[in-house]
Amino acid sequence: MRNLSGVQGAVIGAWAAAATALHIYYAAFGWPEPLTIRALHFTLFLPLVFLLFPARKDHYTDAPSLMDWGLAFLSLLPNLYIYLNAQSVYMRSEYLTPLTDLQYALGVLIVVLILEGVRRALTPILAVLTAMVIGYMFVAHYLPSMWYYRNMPVSQIVETMFLISGRGIYGPLMGISATLVTVFITFGAFVRISGTGRLFSNLGEAIAGKYSGGPAKVAVISSGLFGTMSGSAVSNVASTGVVTIPLMKRLGYRGSFAGGIETAASVGGAIMPPVMGAASFLMAEVTGVPYRDIIIAASLGAVLYYATILLMVHLEAKRLRLQGMPIDKIPSWRIIGQDAHLLIPLITVFVMLMSGFSPRLSAISAIGVCIVTSWFKAETRMGPRQVYEALAEAGKLICIVAVAIAAAGIIVAGLTTTGLVIAISSIIHDASGGQLWLACVMVALVSLFLGMGVPVTPAYLIVSVIGVPILVDLGAPLLGAHLFVFYFAILADATPPVSVASFTAAVIAKSNAMRTGYEAWKLAIGGLIVAFSFVFVPAFMWQGTLLETLMITFINLVAVTMISIASIGYFMSPVSALGRGIALILGITVGFSVTLSLELRFLLSLLIIGAVLIAGLRARSQAMPQVSSR
16 A cells, blocks of 8 residues: 655545545434445545555555546546436346446446456455456356356346446445445544554563563464454554564564464454454344354354464474563553553443444444543544544555455356356255265365455455355354354465465565465464364354353364474474374364264363373473483
8 A cells, every 4th residue: 555645645645534534424323325325435435446556566655646546537437327326226127227328338447447446455366356257247158057147248247247236336245345344444443543552562461471482472462452453464464563573583483483473363353352353244244143143153263263373372482492571571560551441442342232232333432432532641642633544544444345345246246146156056065965064175165265365354255155055055054154154264364375464474574475374374273173163063152052162162272282283393392293293183183073973072182182291291201301411
């Protein structure tokens, strides 16, 4: 993203702030009818994409060119047409009312602009994927068997993307972006500007700084807390990684491992209650499950995910014999207490969500509370300038989400209109032989592929359309299936070969990008086990007896412990290659033996952890005389 100054920077910043402020006003006092607000939302935020993101990645220091301003102006035209003619669009008969030449031209224009905007602001991968879905609609009538669909004239393809209010660019997904996602991104911006990031960093240092490998554990905790508000792994890495990664490297961690820690922790922010980023609100809208229930269902999974990262960080610190932070560098609880008022907005949104208030009202209220509580201390007070900065920062993030949502709307419209979703579902269903566990593996691979280089929100939307119906049809609980694809959409951001978050971390760490991505994937391995538990053991979502919940939690802890030992090669003392291999096999067996009964898996976990503790104590006792004799 360009860091603009001068007149152009002031104009673009003012546009972003005003667009965000208008959405906050509507959120507080009532939205216009759906198609109007969707078109207005895209009218205000799509131009920012071309002004903030250059056509070439090596031109970030340049001011917007004449072409950028031209594209920004052109992006206004199709959106303004829908905004001004919303009622006539509603009155059209799908595929019966012919398109006018103007509608045809504007429909082609907006699709081209979305493809270019996605390429600039996000990744060429999502642009190519969107173009492939559009291309499929052109050639589907030439394809055999389940890939076949009737011949669609170009006018009908344009109409599907542009002029049908219930799908395509201005479908429900854009509505969710305009109403829910925008409000929570703005809330996150206000939280960051108020100085809560400093509080999170200090809190992480106070909790874990003094322990072995303390700075790395601080990075995990602070990035997780920060990530639940930002909803963007890349921005999280860029914001917190510039501090945590160099600190971890100075402590003794390899650059790729330090970058992997920051990536895995930042990616996991989207699964961390109480906010879980913007995509979780989409889940609530799509499933009809109250957001409060989603937070509860996801809580154990989030704890286990971060426990896995902390465990690997601890084992690596012990293996390298790293120390914690100096005591005099760790902030006191008194200093932390001076910023404790910054937690009040987070507590507000959490309490309101758990009390059954709507996400919109919860976020709006929390924004107001954030401004008020910032005045409790001179250093954190938000005056007009800080409020403006928060609104402008939010607008610059919202434009990225808006164009990604538009691309996701095109993809979903193409998949559903042509029936390709059913075709893919049939392929996976037939290939899995109707076995849920095998279908889960296939859906996971599809999710990782479709989520490569794609932000969490559109990635979840795309993979849920394909994956959830398959899993539910084979017996998975609805919420468990959604959380399953949600996790893999998130993990795709930390999975090579395309991992934008880890690439960002690699730049900061000055390490190899692929190696950093591999380290991030290893550290995030707990997410794989968590995802499968959502599908096969509803008790992991607190949908069962307390005993079942405790058993599956223990089973998963044992599984991630074994995999962590295998990954790091240390447990009380160095572990041999053979020992690491055995630990890996045992971890996979315990974590993924989903066809076995819960009681049998629990018994197996007890035996394994008991044997590992005995072996670890023996190995350490044998190593102690050798260490003391040196």
